Amino acid sequence: MKKIKIRPHPHIKNVFISGSSERPRLYTKNPIKGKTIYGEKLYHDNKIEYREWNPYRSKLAAIILKHPSTKFLIKNHNCLYLGAASGTTVSHLSDILSNGIVxxxxxxxxxxxxxxxxxxxxxxxxPILGDARFPIKYAKSIFTNINIIYQDVAQPNQAEIAIRNSDYYLKEDGILILVIKSQSIDSVSKSEKVYKKEKKILQQAGLAILENINIQKYALNHTVLIARK
Ligand SMILES: C[S@@+](CC[C@H](N)C(=O)[O-])C[C@H]1O[C@@H](n2cnc3c(N)ncnc32)[C@H](O)[C@@H]1O
Structure with missing residues (x-):
């Protein structure tokens, strides 16, 4: 295990950085000492163990490196995560939302x-085994309010899925983080055209688009919309 100087992120509680503030490396505290989830590196500083958070493996880390102005990671908030896969990003989100539920x-x-x-x-x-296209089917597994929906499902109708889940679960003023993969929606049209269309679908459903974050550097053909209900 390596030793490195790690400090709190200036704006996000439970996220840590090293290196320059302009191009930092990201970390979260590891609550289960010695355990890694996806081969990430572990570091020790002042007897605390940190897991490095790789923006090429986790689009949420890529979003944070792009300095979003919306404050959506709050430690006692609950998140509905659609498209969890084996839990790479979920594990870091669990470290950050330490008093909430993922x-x-x-x-x-x-x-x-x-x-x-x-x-x-x-x-x-x-963990919930379920299909994001049918939100009503997993209602029994969700037993708190939902402050954030994070969606990364790589499906053709990404905006519609996000709207259905927001309508059903997201509290008023809650935040939707929608990762859009243009290739999953339309592999022929230009990415920008696809993003514009998805944005319009969210707006027509009454969601207010707060930010559009370009994460191309870390995930090809992906953009992120941050919206408020
Ligand atoms: C790009 S991967 C997600 C990676 C993950 N967000 C991470 O950062 O660790 C997309 C995941 O969405 C899942 N998925 C796709 N459509 C889905 C649906 N309708 N309901 C639930 N999961 C879905 C896929 O099985 C896949 O594991």
Missing amino acids: YALEFAERSIRQLIQNSSERMNVV
């Missing part, structure tokens, strides 16, 4: 098996 929805059985293993020691992660 409901991690995934429909691929193989991924959810890994997700369950990866989050078995994390008391604030609720």
Whole structure:
């Protein structure tokens, strides 16, 4: 395990950085000493263990490196995470929302098996086997209000899925983080055209677009919309 100087992120509680403020490396505190989720590096500083958070593996880390102005990561907030896969980003979100709950929805059985293993020691992660297109079907697994919906499902109708879940679960003033993969929606049209269309669909459903974050540097053909209900 390596030793490195790690300091709190200036704006986001439970996120840590090293290096220059302009181009920092990101970390979260590891609550389960010695355990890694996706081969991330562990570091020790002042007897605290940190997991490095790789923006090429987690689009949420990429979003943070782009300095969003919306404050959406608040430690006692609850998040509905759509498209959890095996829990790479979920694990860091669980570290950040330390007093909240992360409901991690995934429909691929193989991924959810890994997700369950990866989050078995994390008391604030609720893995859910379910299909994001049908929000009503997992209502029994969600037992608090939802402050944030984070969606990364790579499906053709990404905006509609986000709207359905926001209508059903997101509290008024809650934040939707929608990761849009243009290739999953339309592999022929230009990405910018696809993003514009998805944005319009959200606006027509009454969501206010706060920011559009370009994460191309870390994830090709992806953009992120941050919206408020
Ligand atoms: C790009 S991966 C997500 C990566 C993950 N967000 C991370 O950063 O660790 C997309 C995931 O969404 C899941 N997915 C796609 N459509 C879904 C749906 N309708 N309901 C639930 N999960 C879905 C896929 O099985 C896949 O695991």
